[in-house]
Every structure is written in C-alpha cells, then in structure tokens.
Amino acid sequence: MDATEAASALAEIQQRHQQTLRQGSPRRLPAWFTYGSAGGLALASASNDATGWTATGMILTAAVAMIALAAAVERSTGVRLRMRAQRWTPVALFAVAVITAMIVVGTLMRLYDVPADGTIAGLAGALVWIAAMGPAQAAASTPRNIA
C-alpha cells in the first residue's frame, strides 16, 4: 500500500458519494412530478371550499397523489438519500414561500369576501410551487460531503 493507492481509494470514495447524491437528488425533477404535486397542493387547499365527504375526499386524493408521485420519483432514481445527506435549508425556504403565498392570498380573498378563497389560495401556492421548485431543487442538490 503506497500513498498513491491510498489517494486513489479516497478519491473513489468521494466520487462514488457524489454520484449517489446526484442520482438521489437530481438538479432537475421531472415535469410530471412538479405539475402533479402542484395540482395535489391546489386540490388540498380547494377542499376548504367544500364540505363533508367531498372535502375529506379531496384531501385524501391530494395526499395519496403526493405520496404516489414522491414514490414514483424515488423509483425512477433508484436511490433514497439519508436525511443528513440532503440540504434542508432550500427545502424549508421553499415550503415557507409556498405557505406564505397561500396564507397571504387566502387572507386577502377572505377579507374581500371572494368566493372559493381556498381554491384561489391553492392556485397561488401551486404557482409558487411550480416557479420555486426548480431553484430550490438545484440548491438542495448541491453536493454535500457527509464522509
């Protein structure tokens, strides 16, 4: 064992780490996931404008759709990253942006007695979701050394 062999083994470890990180958290998520999950969010928010079983059904449909889409992305990459291998700040900022948009728009709609305020707030959140997901995912996928 010499220094060259040790250096190449360390480089291999590092390179393979990064390879899995890139695979598990691609810089660009598939469009079907972005739009599908935005639809799920809008549907969940729109359930505020419905009552009874309809509202429950909408929430459940949205939840099932979101989980199925997340599982499908995971199946397409073949990798589930460890929690600590990912950058969570961009994800948290993304969530804050979406929730803020929904709260602000929803509050304004209620203030002016606009009907279907939940649906409109959900659409606003979905627009922010679609617009912000790309940059947030790009920032979250920046390689992080966990070795």
Added chain:
Amino acid sequence: MTNARPAGFNELLHFPVRLSLVSLLAPAAYTEFSYLREATGLSDSALSKQLTTLQDAGYVEVRRTGRRATARLTDTGRHALNQHAHALRALLGNALDPTHTGEPTPANTGEPG
C-alpha cells in the same frame, strides 16, 4: 512508500469493487439493485457475489420484495467505511510527513531550523 497498514484499514473494503459499492451506498438510506449495477457496470451475478460478501461481513443488508431488490449500508458497514477512510487519510498523512519517510529534517539531523 510503505507496506504498513494503519489502524482501521479494512482489507475487505479496500477491494476496488467493494469499495465502490459501499461508497455508493454510504449517502443513501437504500438504493435499488439496478442503480448499483448501472453505476458499477457489473453483471447481476458479479454484483450479487460482491453484495453477498459484504452481507456476510455484516456491512450491507439486501432486501428483496418481489422483483425489486434494494441494498443498504448497515451501521457496522458505515463505521467500517469511516474507519477505512480514516486509515487511508492517516496513510496519506504519513506519506506527506517527512519524519515517516526517513528524509533528513532539522529535528533528526540536529541542524538549526
């Protein structure tokens, strides 16, 4: 150059294909068999053989559900990989340290620094 093996050096993990596999598994909660096969370019049988070796050592856990197979690094495997990486760094550090190569230094020649 030295043949010394620092503490933590793991002969089993140092084998190139196995080192690649555990390094691929390290950042993941689990990966699919197909990902490991594509990443390493190994055949199904060669990959199975290496994973079985790692599994026997307690470093990797393989799960099969229907046609889907996934692999994950166990805590023991993660610890062994970290120890191995540490040993490799120590080996590199020793190689860069002139006191370990026998080169003359002010300290061992008595010359002023």
